[in-house]
Amino acid sequence: MHQSSSKPESRLAAITFFAKTHPGDVCGSNGLPLTPNSIAILGRAQRLKDLKHPHLCQYLDFVRGKHERTIVVSEYFGTTLLDKSRVALLDSLIARIFYQIVCALKELAEQNLVVHNLEPKHILLDDCNNVKIFNYGLYHMTKCGDYVPFPIGNVRYMPPERFLGAKNNIKSDIWSLGMIVAELLLQTTIWSGMKISNITRKILSFLQVGNVFEKIAREHNCLERYAQINGELRALVETCLNVAPSKRPLPTELLSHPYFSKDVTTYAYTEPPKSNVLLLRCPLEQIYYWWQLAGGDVQSELKKEGLIRSEAPILAIPQIVCLNGAIVGPKRSQSYLMDDRVVPLKLNNLFEKLCNLPAMAYFPLIHSPKFPHNFGASMAQLPLVIREKDIEYQFYRVRLFSRLLKGYPYTSDMIRKEAAKDIPPYLRGPIWACLLDVIPIGSYEKIDKFTPTSTDRQIEVDIPRCHQYDELLSSPVGHCKLKRLLKAWVTAHPQYVYWQGLDSLTAPFLYLNFNNEELAFLSLYKFIPKYLQWFFLRDNSAIIKEYLCKFSQLTAFHEPILAKHLSSINFIPELFAIPWFLTMFSHVFPLHKIMHLWDKLMLGDSSYPLFIGISILKQLKSTLLSSGFNECILLFSDLPDIVMENCVLESQKMYECTPKSVSHRLHVLREEPLTEFDITTDVTLAHLQAEMCPRISAKDFTNLLHHAPNDMCALDLRSAVEYSHVHVPHSLNVPFVAAQLSEPRLDALGVPQLEELMHGRIVICISNTHEHAVQFSKFLVECGVLRVCILHKGFNILHTIEPNILISN
Amino acid sequence: MATTARSGGNASGSTAQRPNGTQQNKNCQFKLVLLGESAVGKSSLVLRFVKGQFHEYQESTIGAAFLTQTICIEDTVVKFEIWDTAGQERYHSLAPMYYRGAQAAIVVYDIQNQDSFQRAKTWVKELHKQASPNIVIALAGNKADLSNIRVVEYEEAKQYAEENGLLFMETSAKTGMNVNDIFLAIAKKLPKNDGAHNQGAPAGRRLNDNENNRQTNNCCK
């Protein structure tokens, strides 16, 4: 493959192959269909993306196509060794190539990976003659080739033991390396034009041979050349071609060999000059991400090259099917056969889209107030879905957040501030971790995830039911990872137990951090106390009851008419909202919806989810209002399509306009102790259950009075006499004893313009007889009044506030 | 990704007579609860009964899910209000909320899992003690499509069911085997005379007498 010399050069390429299909209707032992091999490949391949090494081409993406097709996107550049060696290479260059391949093998061996398809066309050289190997992950991702219908590796470079069934030995790769180097040194193509069966026979015949290198030289009439090779180098090649794998050297042994170590600088990696194209200085995975946003699509690139051909299915229908199953018809389509061509992905489009961006946008300065980094600010008002697909906007966001993440935890505040605008999907996993104050310290590794426990069965039956429409989560590797995460969480929390639903809760973190289990784990670890404190206690009923009660109260606060209706048909949250809150909606929405929901959730406190719940009710309001119990509950058993963007906006609005104490719950992780001016701990579940409206604390009340008196309307329910003695400024006196509450009609109260006075404000019922406030607030809700609450501890608490806020006569 | 599916067509407000319906059609509705160990196939049974579908990757049930389905036996239209519960032992404390006032229960186990059969027996005991005394209980040995790797013998379960006065069938939500039949058998056993409109818990529910979906037709034999 020759690199076109015109700029911009391509740095990415795709290859494709088919996974083995499971025959017809074969089921697993559980009676359910087997996982498609292409999904299993996808799961196994993910970890390859993490390999970043100067001598390994970086893996970027794995895509499933139709009919078990797998597409692999990876770094690709320069010239293959196959092309390069069409002319004889200097021995010093051969030694350099030798050395650098060993470097790559050493890295792979450390990762417990083997190549098993090492051959000249998978070895790439750049302009500085640096080597990178390509396609080295095929054997791993296909589970030693089990998942594909073709053999892996070029026979010519295979060691004898592979024909005898040996696998997963890095020493086999050392043999292949030996063959490659031998071929280069002898300046010939070994066994050119020979049939596979004969090559196999040749290789197996080596089992009888002492010096394979010499034998090859003799067979190819290159003994003269063989004799010219530097003795040390030749000996090295000979050890690599030792018939017994155990006698071949390990990569580390080769690297420390004096032949290399005495002159290591000639062999070692040379840093290539920095590209003057700024884009090419960005990480390759980001370039690929933007390439996609710029309209790049691997499948269509492969189609253009004829690697994916669509054929009308009708052409494949057999003409005759015999009773014995034999088929007469068109020949098997060639388009399902292995085609190992490499298709470069052109970056032109991307360059064009980004050519006008200022250089500053590539490397935003985040600490210099002189250089504001608010690129893309003009787009901030566009709908989220548009921003997420906009190449230019995502370019700014990804660059900015990459910078900010590097500075974490020192940049926490800036990350929070930027995340409030939006979170670029590409970096969502690490950004969430920052918002949750995660700091990885290697603790995950130390947690026992393997000892069997009594929860194992439950975890095992839940995992295959958890977000299985997602390719990664349904892959065997995904299952293993989820299991490890769940077991680790249970082990790390002796005070808690596994409740069904914890699986769904973990799924988004695994999905986002598939290659970083520790980050997934720590995110979950921090997420639960923040939003679900004590939900996973063995007996969590008090916590859940309080939560659902608060949910009802807040529904009455923001949606009085709906609350009244739901309560009249006995439609209690216990019947539908447990999975909502226990899993923070991760059990009721598909992953892509959870992403946007949690983007906002992460920025809010433990009360935020309650508002999400209300916004869902709100979206279904008209249906709910016109429905009875059965219809309502049916609606929630199969939640209709909720528009997430509205849901997020609504919940945000409600969250912001609700005083903190109104959503107060006892069972939360508290950073500061409660004072007498907060909602105090003597408010029990029984109180909550008896009160339709939430309470507001004296602290919040005073705050409103001082800072936003126009946002509140205080209704003083005490008698006119008491009121005339002392009262809150701007408050209205509506003596409870005189109030007509039998029918839900505001005008029955006889307070002129009451409705207008309460409109758009937080309505606070104040009394010294708590029961009065409870009844009166319920009456207001039934009249449809918005944002009604009760002053906790009644009027008397206001006497103790300093400085004094009361007006007395 | 809701926990379960809803029954088709029951929200219609029309009160037209069923085309083939006789004039003296009686309408009954019954509250039915599904109980049993996790992953034995409770939700799958309901989905098969209500929608005629089977999902290999049926999501687990948290809390409970509610569905309805109407069938018709002889001259009676029977509407089932089905509560499908969470199987995990920890959710046990919620169960009474669902079986309280239920006229029928299906206790499900998995024929390839002995523990689930033991668990089913415990549920039966609990129902006998705590549920309404007239409750009709059916025992369902699910995943009958896997009978080649069964561990709970048919005879053993059958005998247990007889001793405890339970209806019994082996079912398969996957193939549909005996799924309609078990609901039908329950419907037959339930009293349908005493004005049994038996509004269980919540008041003010509307009766629908116009269900004429696929299931209904199938059952009207």
Ligand SMILES: Nc1nc2c(ncn2[C@@H]2O[C@H](COP(=O)(O)OP(=O)(O)O)[C@@H](O)[C@H]2O)c(=O)[nH]1
């Ligand atoms: N082979 C087979 N699998 C079933 C059958 N019923 C359910 N399953 C599978 O068993 C698993 C658990 O089913 P589910 O309905 O969620 O069980 P639940 O927890 O009792 O509600 C799912 O993967 C189902 O696909 C059946 O009749 N045969």
Ligand SMILES: [Mg+2]
């Ligand atoms: Mg279920």
